[in-house]
Amino acid sequence: MKPWAYNGLSLGMGVCSFLAGSSIYLCFRSTDLPMFRLFPHGELPQWACRLRISASGLNVPEWFRFSLPDGLWLLAYLLIIDGIWGSRRSFMSLLFLTILPIAALMTEILQWAHIVPGVGDWMDMACYLLSILIFLTLNKLFSYEKRR
Amino acid sequence: MRNVVKILCSLMVLSGFTLAALSCYSSNSASSESSGGYSGKDGASLVPGQLETEPIQQDEKQARPEVL
Numbered sequence: 001m002k003p004w005a006y007n008g009l010s011l012g013m014g015v016c017s018f019l020a021g022s023s024i025y026l027c028f029r030s031t032d033l034p035m036f037r038l039f040p041h042g043e044l045p046q047w048a049c050r051l052r053i054s055a056s057g058l059n060v061p062e063w064f065r066f067s068l069p070d071g072l073w074l075l076a077y078l079l080i081i082d083g084i085w086g087s088r089r090s091f092m093s094l095l096f097l098t099i100l101p102i103a104a105l106m107t108e109i110l111q112w113a114h115i116v117p118g119v120g121d122w123m124d125m126a127c128y129l130l131s132i133l134i135f136l137t138l139n140k141l142f143s144y145e146k147r148r
Numbered sequence: 149m150r151n152v153v154k155i156l157c158s159l160m161v162l163s164g165f166t167l168a169a170l171s172c173y174s175s176n177s178a179s180s181e182s183s184g185g186y187s188g189k190d191g192a193s194l195v196p197g198q199l200e201t202e203p204i205q206q207d208e209k210q211a212r213p214e215v216l
Contacts, residue, residue: 025172035171070169077165084157092151096158100165 001142007083009142014079021072027055028065063123071127074104078135087143104128 001009025035026048039045044052077100085093105128112120 029172033172035168038171070172073165073168077161080161081158084154084161092155092158096162100162104169 003086006142007086010079010083010138012083013138014076014083016076017072017079018076021069021076023051024065024069024072027051028060029069063127067121067123067127070104070124071131074101074128075131075134078131079138082135082139087139101128101132 025033031044036042036044039048078097081093081096085096105125107116107118108120108125108128110116110120111118
């Protein structure tokens with residue numbers, strides 16, 4: 001795969017992953033979250049209300065509602081950073097690629113240890129690890145660097 | 149020069165995702181959010197401006213004009 005195609009594919013998949021995670025937040029999470037205050041006047045627009053009403057009939061498991069969006073956002077971050085830097089690794093690209101996954105995993109571990117506020121959830125950890133695994137698999141599949 | 153642009157873009161992406169994560173952090177666990185009034189099954193607190201104790205009507209045709 002050519003570098004520009006790889007970068008475009010990474011960015012595209014990253015944006016899709018981000019939108020998927022965001023739509024789960026929008027449809028299934030409490031509007032008490034600070035993120036919902038970002039909307040104008042602190043209220044959801046009509047299209048978002050309709051979306052939430054439609055989704056309210058769905059009985060989704062807790063991991064889908066609480067853990068999957070964070071995993072999708074982490075995958076989105078990895079893919080977007082990969083799209084910016086390309087599959088040719090440098091110190092800076094590795095730094096940006098590792099900083100957020102390590103922070104996310106460390107937060108969960110520190111929550112388990114009751115060092116930071118919150119409740120450590122093994123499903124959050126599983127979603128983070130799955131995101132990293134998916135990213136590494138995609139990277140291995142589409143990387144242009146190894147075929148040179 | 150090209151690397152500087154990449155670093156700036158990466159910093160923007162990193163800060164954006166960090167802010168997004170922090171904005172969801174206050175009640176990020178299932179237990180804290182469910183105790184905070186969220187009730188996914190009946191969807192009572194899913195709609196802004198509606199009392200949490202007030203359930204959504206079964207008949208959506210009746211419920212929607214009140215909400216929207």
